[in-house]
Amino acid sequence: MALLETHNLTKIYGNKMIAVNGINLSIEKGWVFGLLGPNGAGKTTLVKLLLGLQKPTAGTAHLFGKRVTPNSADIRSRIGYLPTNPKFPPTMTPITYLDLLGRLFGMSREERMPRLSGLIRAVDLLPAAARAIKSFSTGMTTRLGIAASLMNDPDLLIWDEPTAGLDPAGRKYTLDLLRELGKTKTIIVSSHILTDIDRVCDHVGILHQGKMIFGGSVREMKETIGRNNVDLEIDGSPEQSDELCRRLDSLPEVIGFDGIGTGRGHPIYRVHARTDGGCVPASAGGRSIGWLLSRFRRPGGAR
Amino acid sequence: MAWTALFTTELLALCRSWVLRGWLIALALAEFFMLTRALLAPGHAVPASNVLAMTLDGFLLVWSIVIIVLGAGSVSLESDVISDSILSRPCTRTQFISAKFASRVLVVVSIYLVCSLVAGFAAWRYGANDMTPWTIAVGVGTVGLAVVLLLSLGIMLSVIFNNTVMAVAAMLLLWYVASPVFGFLGADYLSPTSLVANLPRILKDPDQPQLVDCSASQSSLTLTFSKTLDPQTAEQPANYVIEGPDGTRYPAATAVYDKQKLNVVLSGLTLPEGTKLKVTAQNVTDVGGSSLSPAASSANDVIVPAAAVPGTNAPGTQAAKPAAAVPPARSSPLSNKEGAPPRVVSCTATASSVKVTFSTDMIATEVENVQNYIVESPQGRTHQARAATYSNAAHTVLLTGFTFAQDEPVKVTVKGVHSAAGTAIGSRGNSATYAELTTWKYVLGLGLPSLLAFFISVAWFARRDL
Numbered sequence: 001m002a003l004l005e006t007h008n009l010t011k012i013y014g015n016k017m018i019a020v021n022g023i024n025l026s027i028e029k030g031w032v033f034g035l036l037g038p039n040g041a042g043k044t045t046l047v048k049l050l051l052g053l054q055k056p057t058a059g060t061a062h063l064f065g066k067r068v069t070p071n072s073a074d075i076r077s078r079i080g081y082l083p084t085n086p087k088f089p090p091t092m093t094p095i096t097y098l099d100l101l102g103r104l105f106g107m108s109r110e111e112r113m114p115r116l117s118g119l120i121r122a123v124d125l126l127p128a129a130a131r132a133i134k135s136f137s138t139g140m141t142t143r144l145g146i147a148a149s150l151m152n153d154p155d156l157l158i159w160d161e162p163t164a165g166l167d168p169a170g171r172k173y174t175l176d177l178l179r180e181l182g183k184t185k186t187i188i189v190s191s192h193i194l195t196d197i198d199r200v201c202d203h204v205g206i207l208h209q210g211k212m213i214f215g216g217s218v219r220e221m222k223e224t225i226g227r228n229n230v231d232l233e234i235d236g237s238p239e240q241s242d243e244l245c246r247r248l249d250s251l252p253e254v255i256g257f258d259g260i261g262t263g264r265g266h267p268i269y270r271v272h273a274r275t276d277g278g279c280v281p282a283s284a285g286g287r288s289i290g291w292l293l294s295r296f297r298r299p300g301g302a303r
Numbered sequence: 304m305a306w307t308a309l310f311t312t313e314l315l316a317l318c319r320s321w322v323l324r325g326w327l328i329a330l331a332l333a334e335f336f337m338l339t340r341a342l343l344a345p346g347h348a349v350p351a352s353n354v355l356a357m358t359l360d361g362f363l364l365v366w367s368i369v370i371i372v373l374g375a376g377s378v379s380l381e382s383d384v385i386s387d388s389i390l391s392r393p394c395t396r397t398q399f400i401s402a403k404f405a406s407r408v409l410v411v412v413s414i415y416l417v418c419s420l421v422a423g424f425a426a427w428r429y430g431a432n433d434m435t436p437w438t439i440a441v442g443v444g445t446v447g448l449a450v451v452l453l454l455s456l457g458i459m460l461s462v463i464f465n466n467t468v469m470a471v472a473a474m475l476l477l478w479y480v481a482s483p484v485f486g487f488l489g490a491d492y493l494s495p496t497s498l499v500a501n502l503p504r505i506l507k508d509p510d511q512p513q514l515v516d517c518s519a520s521q522s523s524l525t526l527t528f529s530k531t532l533d534p535q536t537a538e539q540p541a542n543y544v545i546e547g548p549d550g551t552r553y554p555a556a557t558a559v560y561d562k563q564k565l566n567v568v569l570s571g572l573t574l575p576e577g578t579k580l581k582v583t584a585q586n587v588t589d590v591g592g593s594s595l596s597p598a599a600s601s602a603n604d605v606i607v608p609a610a611a612v613p614g615t616n617a618p619g620t621q622a623a624k625p626a627a628a629v630p631p632a633r634s635s636p637l638s639n640k641e642g643a644p645p646r647v648v649s650c651t652a653t654a655s656s657v658k659v660t661f662s663t664d665m666i667a668t669e670v671e672n673v674q675n676y677i678v679e680s681p682q683g684r685t686h687q688a689r690a691a692t693y694s695n696a697a698h699t700v701l702l703t704g705f706t707f708a709q710d711e712p713v714k715v716t717v718k719g720v721h722s723a724a725g726t727a728i729g730s731r732g733n734s735a736t737y738a739e740l741t742t743w744k745y746v747l748g749l750g751l752p753s754l755l756a757f758f759i760s761v762a763w764f765a766r767r768d769l
Binding site: 013048051053054055070071073074076077081083086087088089090091096097100101103104105106145148152 | 304305307308309312316319381383384386387388389390391392393394395396397398765766768769
């Protein structure tokens with residue numbers, strides 16, 4: 001059985017914004033799984049749904065064979081979570097905060113004191129161990145977050161944008177640590193940086209506007225991603241552009257599309273297709289509505 | 304384990320918070336100035352109930368702002384932190400909210416109790432004590448429940464609004480404009496203003512003072528009362544009417560009150576030997592302002608003895624019999640006949656009946672005589688029972704035929720009855736007051752909403768996205 005399974009997991013905020021849209025995900029024990037997607041794709045929402053911090057509008061998530069709910073303390077006791085730009089109680093110190101976590105995890109004083117000392121040393125926070133967290137830089141707070149996520153020696157690590165706001169040295173340290181931890185633990189790491197995912201993950205899911213548009217191994221992703229995306233540069237009136245958008249929306253092979261700017265005064269749309277994106281212009285039937293395909297290219301590739 | 308960790312962490316964080324430290328300093332200073340001003344002011348002693356009520360009022364009117372801030376900021380102030388640092392770890396939301404509740408209630412109630420203890424002790428030590436342990440417990444408990452309610456509502460709004468300013472504003476509005484809402488709900492007694500107005504009444508001993516003994520010499524009279532009197536009223540000679548059998552009045556020149564002996568000595572009199580006097584005290588009040596019980600404000604047949612022969616006890620100088628309602632304990636020839644006198648153990652009341660329980664088996668014919676009971680509800684307004692039925696197994700008498708006003712205390716005073724062994728009822732244990740109904744209404748009216756606020760907070764927080 002998979003360590004993590006979601007079924008049609010959906011989150012809609014206030015009937016206004018679809019943050020996560022029917023995600024079916026299955027992660028096996030031992031995977032280092034990367035959640036890749038641009039800002040606003042729904043990565044953090046998905047992570048919070050997996051932790052029970054948010055309630056799904058529809059669908060379910062199961063971790064370690066148990067359904068996730070807001071009161072799933074037993075599931076969270078096996079997870080190490082590092083949030084994006086983590087925020088910790090400002091008046092606490094690394095020692096008092098990690099001590100609190102140890103107590104929440106049910107560790108005895110004999111267990112938690114050596115553990116927190118070792119982690120504080122490992123993340124290089126020893127000189128700041130007794131300082132209030134409110135005086136910490138972003139990098140120091142992230143390192144404390146890393147220590148916090150490892151306090152319980154978890155079976156599953158969920159790190160949300162762990163390299164956000166870090167300097168190059170901090171980023172390298174974090175990615176190296178992830179690679180090291182990936183040898184013994186199951187990890188879910190979210191990022192909008194493809195190279196980070198490429199460096200540490202063996203499996204990847206790509207989120208776009210709340211939908212999982214790809215799921216598979218990193219090698220499969222590399223093969224698919226270039227082939228499936230096409231950029232369409234349109235020479236037509238705004239009404240014709242709107243009509244194109246409606247048609248792209250209705251095409252079953254199109255997962256999504258974004259306006260990515262203009263080229264020579266013409267709007268350019270990047271279309272993400274399920275299969276080879278080359279068939280999209282023909283499927284949209286552009287000629288019949290009078291628009292002119294000014295340019296068609298694969299992102300980063302030839303026309 | 305997780306709950307204990309959250310609770311102790313919250314407790315430590317509260318103790319280190321500047322809001323709490325600032326409050327403690329302000330509270331200590333305010334208490335000091337208020338108590339010294341009230342208790343050390345020149346003039347007669349201030350009633351203890353007023354002094355304690357001032358401290359308790361402070362928690363309802365002034366310190367309530369701090370309590371509201373402590374409650375309303377409990378979750379909303381940390382909303383950006385709790386998701387990352389606490390609730391993504393192995394604890395449930397119920398544990399988190401209940402730990403918040405418990406720690407805040409413990410801290411605020413502890414501070415409140417310490418203040419009440421200090422004020423209560425100072426009032427008892429330096430003021431004129433007009434309270435009983437029961438009235439103190441009811442008063443302190445009632446305001447304590449109001450404090451808990453305030454805190455619970457604050458935490459609930461903190462969970463609902465997720466914005467401290469909004470939560471504090473809503474809570475201030477709710478608390479300080481609460482009177483019309485409570486009035487609309489038919490629970491005006493629960494509003495802060497009503498509580499403040501009623502506190503002295505709640506704290507004050509509901510028993511009226513009684514004239515329990517009166518003894519005479521040819522030049523003076525000594526009147527003994529059942530409780531501490533207001534010296535200003537007790538030391539007014541004009542407040543005592545001394546009449547002979549022919550209607551002749553004997554005005555006293557001076558009246559001296561002894562707080563320790565609870566007696567007033569009227570002197571400057573010239574009383575004829577062997578005269579039977581009727582002595583009535585009027586406009587005399589206890590330190591809380593309660594006037595003398597109508598049933599026990601006069602003493603009849605006070606005999607003026609012959610001048611004493613040096614070295615002997617003058618015959619007939621024993622205390623005159625006070626009003627028929629209250630046989631004098633020291634002078635009654637029956638009082639020491641058969642051990643301890645019987646007493647009224649308790650009384651309970653419904654809208655139409657009163658049940659009086661005696662400490663021992665009584666003479667049925669006497670206790671079934673309705674003329675032997677003075678029933679007051681509210682204080683000072685007497686009601687006459689139509690029938691009295693005695694149960695000798697339970698030593699209870701059921702008095703029926705009343706129509707009492709709702710929520711008013713019922714006081715029963717028993718006179719002229721004897722135990723089956725022949726011992727007359729004592730003057731100090733001959734009455735009981737039933738006022739539990741009001742106390743329970745406070746307990747329910749303030750306690751249940753607190754519990755409700757807790758459960759709403761838990762339910763709301765459980766469904767909230769973080």
